[in-house]
Amino acid sequence: MLTGAWFITVVSMISSFLGVLLFPSAVMLLRTQLDAYRSRINKWTDTRIERPYLPQPEVEPGFQGMLKRFVRLITDPATWRDYLWVVLDPVLVLFTAALPGLLVLYGLWGYVVAAFTGRWIGHYGGSDWYAYIHITEGYDKDVSRIVSTLVVATACIAAGLLIGPKMLNVYGRWGRFILGPTKKSELALRVRHLTETRSEAVDASAAELRRIERDLHDGAQARLVAMGMSLGAIEHLLDRDPEKARILLAEARQSSAKALHELRDLVRGIHPPVLADRGIGDAVKALALDHPLRVEVASDLPSRPEPPVESAAYFAVSEILTNAAKHSGAARVWVDLRYEDGMLRITVTDDGHGGATLDGGTGLRGIERRIGTFDGILALNSPVGGPTIVTMELPCALSSPKTSPS
Template identity: 50%
Template sequence: MAGDGERVGRWVRRGVNAVLAGLSATGLAVTNIPLLAVSIGALALAPVPFLGLAIVPWTMTLVRKRANLERLLAARTGVLVARPYHPPPERAVAGGWQRFRWTVTDPATWRDLAWLVPGAVVGFGLGLICVVIPLYGLVGLTLAPLWIWLGTGWYGYGVVWSVDTVAGALLCVPQGAALLVGGLWLAPWLRRVDALFAWLFLAPTRAAELRLRVTQLTVTRADTVDAQAAELRRIERDLHDGVQARLVSLGMMIGLADELIDRNPAAAREMLGEARVASGTALVELRHLVRGIHPPVLAERGLGGAVRALALSLPVPISVDVDLPGRLDTPVESAAYFAVAETLTNMIRHSRAHHGSVSLRHADGMLTMEVTDDGRGGADATTGTGLRGIERRLAVFDGTMTLSSPPGGPTVVTMELPCVLSSPRIMHSSETD
């Protein structure tokens, strides 16, 4: 019974959300026509010096914002409509020729303009149906109670339902209930139809998808080269300042001991003892350096085991939940591990959290990593290099990162990597470290 109640509750919430989305779509559709009129006026003024360079990009920015709102509404129905726009040129200023040219030469601009009128008609019509049917049913459902409460002389709803007796009002109750239920059932489907119609106009064409993919690969390749160069510089610095210096010192100690072994054996033995300590320190530093390149525990125990081992070494309790039915390819596994490690490091340094959690899941060809903490929140990916570095690391493998960190917390970092698993071993555990 409880399960049935939950399903009914989810169904009702889904219907109500669709009705509210239909109401939003109806209001937004009304703005399409004046927005088109303003756009046509701006394009007519394009030949005017200076004025056209400024007003056309500004107007098309409004059109893009309206199209992006439609993409957002479509995404809530499960229809993902990507943004097909060209990336803005570097050093483009408002009112300049580069920004004007970037706007008017982008095919997506004209597809947005072509969508405004049919989008207004379809969006307004379907949105109105989403709202009117359940609202009409709600009126019929409440007609009889209001009639009895306000008296038989009250005819406020009679205009809608055309009844003038209590018996007629009572008959409206089951009809209203049927319309309300039917409207809540129909609304999500109508919203999806509207989203699919928007997808026909606003989704990128195959040429646009190819262009965006080339742009993305160019950016990620440059980021990868920069990241590899920075990593090589870090390894070189660590070797030069750490292990290399220790080995030079070790060689000098052994040389001094060799000179003293005949004249002062006691001093030579002392020097050899110091050399033994220095060799141990150099070995520890070398092991730390190797772990920074590719932790041995990652190769031995996989991503789940490496993350659990990492959680054990942190000063804040971290609960780890792993559901990975196999092993990932080594490059992806390494990128995923260091992304989680960097996220946890940021949590320890900045969040003031008392507890954190890591969830690793693989389903439908996608590795999902979620890191949560109960800290102060307010994290912003645009203000630091840590989260930006994670985004670049994941982008190499077409991965993404989303951040939710309201002031006061909690902070949730969700990272996704498209990948396949290569081992049939089942590794499922949930534990608190």
């Protein structure tokens, strides 16, 4: 591997200024290469390897910034585990992932030797061995040696095919041991994730409070103030102009009804009563009834998630449905809710024109950040031409089954 050889070369120069200068770029190049290795191991084996590197702060300009970056990289344990991988993997891969392939190739070579190569080796005066079988002149006339060659070759191919999956998994465990996160990096990554999600949760809460305050100020509060002024005017008009007082009373009654309606809408925006009473399955079905698109909801939840998770999932689905109505050009939407392996899994699919993306600070990115507060993840599949599939998973425990009130 050229990248590994370059990294080893740079490490050998680390005592010089040139080594210090080249070390960060060599480390980042090697990390990019090993990220690809992790992806392949995750795909081809039963092992899951997370990225182990400690968080890297912003790169500072100048020589001091370069020196700080060098120190951060050289003190990261994952850097030296990568170095250990580069040195040991070319040997260990021969006895793990590559061994089945080598056995199959050796078996195929045995068939070739038995067919005609053995005769050529003997004819040209060479001698060789295939396993314990000596290949000499006259080999092609010795039936016992040819049969032995075929038996050994068949055994090698069978062994290679038999141990292939097991050797891949052994290689995956070796990869996780070296390329996976250490305790220190796991803790640092966890702290960074919690810091980011806490900051996002605080920002989301502040934004929600501002929205509630704005809705109260512009809606119900303004109507209640106007209604109070109308009642004051009515008080003065009762004796002098009862007819006008009656008109103002009717207007005040209408204002109170509108204020009540706005307060109910505000409460539903904070925590819908149907969500509190009947759970997320029925709450999403209620959303579907009021949606401009045709929405089909399938819910397979044995009981209810914890209230905070349930609320986060409900508002995430609500925003995705709103985005589908505004931007997707879809006619139908399918929502599937189920609980699998300790995860609340929600899939929202529409038949729109596709092309949705998480880039550029879209609404989907905001949803991803909000469910990240609960260690949730969001996956998007939206090829141009559609369909768009949004999948969310939130780890949670379900409460004991509860009978919904009638």
